[in-house]
Amino acid sequence: MDRKRLGERLKIARVRKGMSQMDLVVALEEHGVRLNQSAIGKVERGERNLYVHQLVALVHVLEISLDWAVYGGELSVS
Numbered sequence: 001m002d003r004k005r006l007g008e009r010l011k012i013a014r015v016r017k018g019m020s021q022m023d024l025v026v027a028l029e030e031h032g033v034r035l036n037q038s039a040i041g042k043v044e045r046g047e048r049n050l051y052v053h054q055l056v057a058l059v060h061v062l063e064i065s066l067d068w069a070v071y072g073g074e075l076s077v078s
Helices: 003-016 021-029 037-044 052-062 066-071
Strands: none
Touching (some): 003 037, 003 052
16 A cells, blocks of 8 residues: 555545544544544655554545545545
């Protein structure tokens, strides 16, 4: 999996939902995932790996498919 492309797609999804990085931090905490704003920025820049449970929470909060987050293609909302 290409971290940089994954991060770019997660950022696209976040921006399309009108969420700031802090909004995402709060939403993830509601799903039991603790990532701070700095970590979100690193993920979006492809500088940080994610655990599976973090990625699953991100796609749930951002309402995107796991397939699109990982492989790209046309943005499909789950």
